[in-house]
Amino acid sequence: MVGIFVDLMNSIQRALISVFDKTGIVDFARQLVDDFHIEILSTGGTARTLQSAGIPIIQVSNFTKSPEMFDGRVKTLHPRIHGGLLMRRDNPQDMADAEKYNILPIDMVVCNLYPFKDVIAKADTDLNAALEMIDIGGPTQIRAAAKSFHDVVVVSNPNRYEEIIKLMHENNGKVPLEIRWQLAQEVFATTSLYDATIANYLGKNMQENSNAVIDKDTHDFPELLIKLYRKVQKCRYGENWEQRGYLYEDTEKSLGLSDLKKLHGKAISFNNWLDIDACMQVLLDFQQDHAEHQICAIFKHTTPNGVAIDYNSQLEATKHAFSTDPLSAFGGIWGFNNKLTAEVAHYIIEEKKVFVEVLLAPEFEPEALKILKTKENMRIVAFGDFLTHRNEIYQQPEIRSVLGGVLVQDYDWKPIIKEWSVKTQRPVSEREKEALIFAYRVSKWAKSNSAAFAKEYETGIYTLGIGAGQQSRVHVVRLAADKAREFGHDLQGSVMGTDSFFPFPDGLEEAVKAGAKAILNPGGSIRDDMVIQKADELNVSLVFCGKRVFRH
């Protein structure tokens, strides 16, 4: 870069203060006046607040010699304000202009914006009220001040007041260049966010208005997609040691992973977050049919390793989920839909002595926490009533980088059964149906192509074998069956779900050979008839649900 700056800023003599959020403003202004003898320009509500606190101010209308007009819509949009901000103190021509036209320098702007976002969040805000909240003067002031950060300090965030006063005390009434620079950057980030919110709001309301020219898709997936994310956590590294990795929250989200509370253990890693995301989504998914039941889901590498529901007992659900593949459950992420009990904590930690990376539950019995906390590193994460907010959670689209861009889609959160259609002779009992849907749900989360064998037991349903993300359907069915057998599961009388249709009957034959009596998939192959015929020959139930659940 050409030209490193020397900081030539003079000490601050005049500040323009105009804030919507008045938190801390009286103290801040008082210190500017008392400690640094700064002249304060102000207007409207801010002026009244400062005056009633006994702080001397000059009204902007006196300073500009121009009256307030249009109910305060035009106050600071005046050459004496913007000249005062934009004049370059090191430019002789600018300074000559200032003298000629009697423009006084303004060295500090303290301003925050009308809370557009909060106002539109209220149910009773109509479009006119929202438009009224679009701040014009505020962004102009802070942008002008930020452009002039060589000469002007701009404070757009009330959390900064204390720090600024401290810096001024340490620097002869000045704020150091690098801080002014930071403050300027903060301004443009703030205005960018502010205007993105307005653009999205106007798009949304065009849709809802009768004169709609923008359809639902264009509203949800606009031509220019503006996303603003706030940093939440620096992870130790990304997916691998050489990659830097961070968790950000979506500034438009209502609820998300950043709202989870870690109660104990090491910092959550990047790969932990990937697994937590998958595990929370599986809990949200199973909760739809099993809110009254006990759910336990164990994850490895963003793939379910074992899932179980029990109609009554959390311990039984845990034992069954663990049994699917106890080898890979080592180092896994374990999720529960109900308060974690002491007996389950005892089972995992003291009886089975499993090393768990992350344990997720809405809350924890005190006795359970006591047992769990004996494991120094294990991350214990509470998610409260997260599972009751499925609708809000899935309002944002799913985004994923591809080279030079992103793929954006609706989350796949619609009902997993579109149309329940038994295609074969053999009848399907209610419990089999429940088990089939259970298996299909597991397959959904095990990445394409996947397959899951499941079985009812006296008080619940659990996975026997899960095959994840293979290139072909027949291999993944075989893999799931092999794994089930390896861990001693009896596949006779089991059910199987798989995330897309069978292109050939071979995948179905593998499942039946292994012991499955009923199979669920979406249907839709050009050879469906051939597959159905084969199922009838083998006397198993084949059900189509009409909804594919690919996931990559």
Place this chain on the structure above:
Amino acid sequence: MVGIFVDLMNSIQRALISVFDKTGIVDFARQLVDDFHIEILSTGGTARTLQSAGIPIIQVSNFTKSPEMFDGRVKTLHPRIHGGLLMRRDNPQDMADAEKYNILPIDMVVCNLYPFKDVIAKADTDLNAALEMIDIGGPTQIRAAAKSFHDVVVVSNPNRYEEIIKLMHENNGKVPLEIRWQLAQEVFATTSLYDATIANYLGKNMQENSNAVIDKDTHDFPELLIKLYRKVQKCRYGENWEQRGYLYEDTEKSLGLSDLKKLHGKAISFNNWLDIDACMQVLLDFQQDHAEHQICAIFKHTTPNGVAIDYNSQLEATKHAFSTDPLSAFGGIWGFNNKLTAEVAHYIIEEKKVFVEVLLAPEFEPEALKILKTKENMRIVAFGDFLTHRNEIYQQPEIRSVLGGVLVQDYDWKPIIKEWSVKTQRPVSEREKEALIFAYRVSKWAKSNSAAFAKEYETGIYTLGIGAGQQSRVHVVRLAADKAREFGHDLQGSVMGTDSFFPFPDGLEEAVKAGAKAILNPGGSIRDDMVIQKADELNVSLVFCGKRVFRH
């Protein structure tokens, strides 16, 4: 929503025109004057342009009765301009103010901004020159006009001129409410983008300046991450039928998937894009060691199904990549690093009659295209010199949704071998080394946990069996070996790569039992010694490369 609007806007009488990009402005202004008798306010370069074209204008400084100051930094920031834009025509008090202070209404703003982004892209732009390009008056004008879209038309995009004139002719000199609304939304999207660019620029330059208060990580992963994406394609649906899906390009990208050229075939689907992304990344990865060779990579479900390199022959590479798993190659995505030859097209389409979803190559021999185009649906995509731009392509971070936010990380594009360390007695030949790295690369892209067996042949290297994305390492090794055997591959004397360490010797034993003579992984298990000892007992080579390649 409360209050659907009735459009009460009067016909346009006065327009403020101030554009940096003067494309089409003379014609547009002439039509405003000639066809609609509109009074034009203008200033600076725009005023000169219009005047020399013989279009009558009123200078802004005459209109405001306020001189231009500070080298044009303060021109339109005046109550007579902003009052004229912000006065509510249906508000009696506002209209009384207008009369009292003699403020005339301005009904149209035609304005585009200083090209901040283009200026900073130039190598010789220093910070002062960039700051000078931060437009203050322009954004204020268009934001004020957009806020007042009930009464004001704002045109911030030269591509709109023709349409606006047409609409005015059709509507008695007015622009319909829904279009004004759209134009207003466009303004806030534009200013949001503009300020995001400035915020990111200031962050970057803080870093590069000597007074750095922001470190490299904060620069690359700022507190507020602002991403702007432009819509490129609406896909038929997302990953599944019920999901809407779109491809967007990153407005900051230098090169990406949106630069690929489809020469033939059906529209590219959402899942195609996922596979194309994976396939292009594999080509970029293998190109590092094999730029002089012929590469063929076949993908299914974002996972490599078969990969081969040949030192000379594209046909041999293709035959070998296809041979790995000819069953799953059906419906796959096929990628090549060199111009696709007619003989390869003949082999795939006419000899093997494979159904290919997408075929990717830098370019195509005319004879090859002729053969390929006989397949009506097959997507043929040319990527030109894409593979020579690896460094630029990987400048943007990788982003992935988690609930309520995103995980952001560096792409995993560093050299795959950090430290080549042979841990065992059996020596590793140069060709074995090449094959080991080849297998390790394949495993990297086959998702965690994965394993790939590969083998040298006379003029190249190819995969024998690939196991993708399983919960445990031992199972995925077994799976890869089983698949290789199923398709008739001889695993004796093969090599194997796997994306992370062996937690126990069992995975290694599986590989050796299958026939592997050399194995590559990153190392790093607490039981590495046990695994090394087992390898020596079995007389195979075990190599650690020091870099894990997880991918989910």
